[in-house]
Amino acid sequence: MELSLLSLCAKEVVSNHSASLHWLRWVPRELFGPLLEASFAGCKPLAVGELVQKWPERHLRVGGRRKRGQRPPNRLCVQALLLAVVRGLSDIRCALRVLDLCGLQGEGPTVDSMGGWSLTIALCSMVVQARAGERKRVCALQQERGQHKRVKEENVDKRDHAEGSLGVFQGPNLMNVEKRMETKGRQEKMDGNRKECRMPLQVRADLFVNARSLERVNAALNTTGPLELQCRSLHVEEISVSSIGNLLDCLPHRGLVCVDVRYSHLGLSGLARLCHWLAAFPDLSSLCLHYCNLDLWCHLPMYEEALRDLTQGLAKLHGLRRLSLTALRLPSELREILSFLPQPLEVLELPYLSLSLADLSYLSCSRHAPSLQQLDLSENRLNAQTLPSVCRLLGQASGSLRHLSLSGCGLSDDLLGQLLPSLGCCSSLRSFDFALNPLSTASLVKVVRTLARLPSMQQVLYPNPLEDYQLGLPVLPSSAQLLDWPLDESADNITSDRLNKVLTECGRLDILLTCDLLNYNRDLAE
Structure with a gap:
């Protein structure tokens, strides 16, 4: 991934945290964003905390869709971000009013990232703690006001006593001092009321809730304080x-x-x-x-x-x-x-649903078919009776379909050959997943040639061909058998080289071919 000159400069600036106290006060507000990105990319939690605590804009978005090869934010950086948000509540230099963390959680087995479950607990703890801190601040402010009031009353009593004992007017200087004190008192009162009436900072996030965290999430959502937790996507388990x-x-x-x-x-x-x-x-x-x-x-x-x-x-x-x-x-x-x-639906995912002939027949003629952008029929066994309905469905969705998954559908060489003409008509298709199907290498080559003619195609998840498995595999194995049966490790590279050679012949080196089920990410095709 190439870095711009601005990104390279930001990376160099945040690399030395000891100098941040000197340069941070002079940073223009439009450079806070590149510096924060560089801090996340370089895993600089201290720099993240200082930038967020003095964030000059009303809105801050961290997260969202990541680019190919971009890692999720480091756990320490996320924790520094949350701590800085709480500290920034009392920092007059922080203008932040909306913090958008939607999509921040890491995906996959990344050790250093923060998943959705742990991030939700951290967010809820932050909301509750901010409320407790606000209560302490209000109590301290009330005590300070009470002491100020008592001191003022004592001063008035002393002044009245002095005037009574002297019996003379103390002159205009005393009146000017009193006016300045009253003006200062009114200004402090207005500033205090303005802080108390300040709208809460909105924290938007995706919440992941299970039985262990349910009580804490409910407490955070029912807490009124300086932080207001809002949910864009709710995941419950x-x-x-x-x-x-x-x-x-x-x-x-x-x-x-x-x-x-x-x-x-x-x-x-x-x-x-x-x-x-x-x-x-x-x-x-x-x-x-x-x-x-x-x-x-x-x-x-x-x-x-x-x-x-x-x-x-x-x-x-x-x-x-x-x-x-x-x-x-x-x-x-x-x-x-x-x-x-x-x-009409745009995304329809029906894996492991044991779809019947009546189901597929209805779906191919339904009003949803022409608008489908993503279709997942994985692990639904297809045969000669149901395949015509699938072909008709692809024909109806050919103008809009971008992602198609037929993994583990029992597609043999013959069935896949019948499906290829309909598949070749899906001109908008970006990713195709047909792993765990009992196919030969020759059929894989035909599929890759067909997909190479689709201008939008970017990713293909293909199955290991039957020739790559060790001896003893049934003639038409199930997806579970294909998943568990040992592979010939040397044959995998041969298949990959042959398929990539087909892409080279077709002039489509931009298509990513993979048989890695665990690390395949369909969203990267967007």
């Missing part, structure tokens, strides 16, 4: 439906755009209740449900009623553009769920 509802009641209705629920026992009625709660958030555009047991086979007499409540709740989500359903037991109910949504 292993929390009951009622607890999720209580958490949503603490959030302002504006600003929440994503709700991600994982490993929570919702049940179909619980999901319906959740949708009715979410209807109060007009900015909500994304709803993700991962491994949430819906119990569709239990309480059969109430199944139709619960399903009707669910569809009514979904109909109230007017801003929903992304729906992710992972491993939910929804046998042939995709039509009931998607047809009641007010707007």
Whole structure:
């Protein structure tokens, strides 16, 4: 990654922390941003703290989408940032009123970064501690005012006693002094009232909540003080439906755009209740449900009623553009769920859903198909009966589709050959994931040649071909067998070289080919 001259100079400036006391007072406000970026990039927590504590702008955004190869912020730098925000509350040089930390959390197994769960706890602790510090400051200010008032009363008593004993007027000098003291007292009172009436500093972040941190998050959201915690994206894990509802009641209705629920026992009625709660958030555009047991086979007499409540709740989500359903037991109910949504979806993720022929047939003809930008059908077994519906779906979404995942779908060489013409029509496609499919090297070469003709293609996650596995693999292995079966380590490099050679022949060296499941990041294609 090339650095600009400004970035190189900022890196050099923040490298020597001992000189910061001399240069920081002379830094123009427009250079605070490059210096803070250099401090994060060079892991300079002391420089981060000093810059944030004296931040000259009303708005500070740290986080967001990172560039390819850019590491998440260091944990020490994040901690220094949070401490500096609290210290800056009493620093008159700090103009910060909005701190945006959305997307700050690190991803993947990065040791030095701060994940979403630990960052949430740190933020909530910061909000509560800032409130406690504000209370101490107010008490100290009140004590100081009380002492000042007592001293003033004592001075008045002494003056009256002196005037009574002397019996003369002390002249205009005493009157001027009294006026100046009264003017100074009124000014201090106005400054104190202005500080007390100052609007709280808004801290916007993505919150990650589980059963262990739920109480602390609720305390922070219900705390009124110098810091106001706001949530853009809410991620909850292993929390009951009622607890999720209580958490949503603490959030302002504006600003929440994503709700991600994982490993929570919702049940179909619980999901319906959740949708009715979410209807109060007009900015909500994304709803993700991962491994949430819906119990569709239990309480059969109430199944139709619960399903009707669910569809009514979904109909109230007017801003929903992304729906992710992972491993939910929804046998042939995709039509009931998607047809009641007010707007066409742009992102639809349906991995591990055991989609039936009726589900795929409906989806290929639905009003959602032409607007889809991201489609994930991973781990849904495809065959000769369902493949025509998938081809028709790709044809409907060919003008808009940017990300497609067909990982672990049981695509053989023959099935993939039938799919390639439809895949080649997706002119806007940027990334394609088809790992863990039982394919030969010859089929991989055909896929790469097809994808190389797509002008927007940037990333491809391909499977290890069957020739790369050690002996004993079944003829048409499942995705689980492909994942666990040992590979011939020397063959992997041969396959990679051959596929990259195909890209060279097609003049598409800008496409990233990888078979690394753990480190593949689809967002880098954006």
